[in-house]
Amino acid sequence: MTPEEIQTFFTGKDGSYAFARWGRPIVPVVFGVEEETLEVVKGAVEAVVALAGHKMAETDPELGANLMVFFFQGWDELLGVPNLEKMVPDLEPLVGRLKGVGASQYRAFRFDEDGAIQACFVFVCMSGEMAQQPAETIALTQAVQAVLLWGEGAFSTKSPLAVLPETGQVILRPDVAGIIAASYDPVMPAAAEDASHALRLFARMQVNPVVNTLSEDETKH
Template sequence: MTADEVQALFTRADGSYLFARWGRPIVPVVFGVADQTLPVVKGAIEAVVTLAGHQMAETDPELGANLMVFFFRDWAELAALPDLDRLIPDLHPLVERLQAQGANQYRAFRFDSEGAIQAAFVFVCMDEALSQMPAETLALAQAAQVILLWSDTAFAEKAPLAQVGERVILRPEIGDVIRAGYDPVMPAVAEDPSHALRLAARLPAGEGEA
């Protein structure tokens, strides 16, 4: 993956560059899945966190849980969840917009005073397309997309996962970017596109200046 390709992963639709990683251990909680599916979702999160070289924890001292993943059948269900509007500003207009767009997933992030990821909320509306997807695949895709603050267009044309025989895996080059992003010498937050050069220099076939 070239430096330009890395830069595109964190360049938003408005042309701004923004990279952020988690600044604290991740504490996930999952809603709306059967008991037998819960280990699958948490296992996928743990696998991606381990890949990144980051940490998980049993509880967050401020928030209790800081990664909340919701699975549901209809966006309208969100409006009925108590206190969710306190966590997600303008929840009702957001739900209306997502319904109008025919969206089947949405991620919202909170950031600490330094700009690192403090919390994330993942909403997955199980439409027909997602309902046909194996739980392992769906969980891995969500985990990959929440481990970093990717661009809003990063995976518009190419998903973070790839089919290898009968298995679905995280694309190796995306895994490499995740690992590079969590390199201890790299900043937790970056707004300068030159950051992409430093990331690319840490990839197996990277280009750029460290």
Template sequence: MTPDQVEALFTRADGSYVFARWGRPIVPIVFGVDDATLSVLKGAIEAVVTLANHKMAETDPELGANLMVFFVQDWAELVETSNIDQLIPDLAAVVERLQAAKATQYRAFRFDEAGAIQACFSFVRMDNAMAVLPAETIALSLAVQAILLWSDVAFAEQSPLAVLPGEGATILRPEIAGIIRAAFDPVMPLADRDPSHALRLFARLGGTG
């Protein structure tokens, strides 16, 4: 990867550079799936947390669970679900935007006083295209996109995942794995809004992609 490519992963559509990583252990909870899929999802989250050299825990002292994943058939279900409006400000307006865009995923983050990720609320609408994807693919994608505050357009043109030629197995792209490891280096900040942060990330990639 080049420094510019690293910077683009955290440069939002409005041109601002915004980076944040988790500052506390991750405690996941998943709604709307069967036990088999739940196991796959939690396994993917654990794998990405391990890659980052971060930690998981049984409970979060403030929220109980701080990585909440919701699977729905239709975005309208969110409006009808108790207490979701406490997690997502202006829920009705958000649902309208998601419906208009025919979106299949939505994430909302909360941050602590240091700017680190405090919580992530991830929503997935299982349309026909999503329904045919392997659970492992969906799970890995969700875990990767929740581990850091990526740009809102970071993966608009290229997925963070790749398919191994000849094997068909879905893996995390090596350069994205490298970014995650570098971002959680103890000497790196929990949050940063200066584009020079991307150069520090690049330096920890060894200058290779």
């Protein structure tokens, strides 16, 4: 990858650069799925966190859980979740916008005083094409997109996952895995708004290349 290619992963539609990683251990909680799928989702989060070299915990001292993943059949269901509007401002108009554009997923982030990710709320609408995907694919995709603050168009045209033609196995794309690992290098900042940050990510990826990447099978308990 070139520095310019890395930069596109964190560039918004307005051309601004925005990067953030988690500044605290990740504590996931999953709503709207059966026990079997719950383990798949948590396994995917654990695998991506391990790839990043970050940490997980049993509880967050401020929030209890700080990575909340909601699965549902229709966006209106979110309006009935107790106290969700306190955690996600302007929830009702947000739901209206997401319904209007036919969105299948959405992530809302909260940040600490240093700009690092403090919490992430992941919403997955299990209808249409999304409902046809294997649970492992959805889980790994969502875990990847929650571990960093990616640009709006980072995966709009190309999934963070890839299929090995030899076996048909679904894996995390090596370039995406490399970016995640480099982003959590201790020498890198927790947040950045200058595009020169992409040059630093590029340098870390050369120093510590990711040899192996994640497959769906590795996310299972």
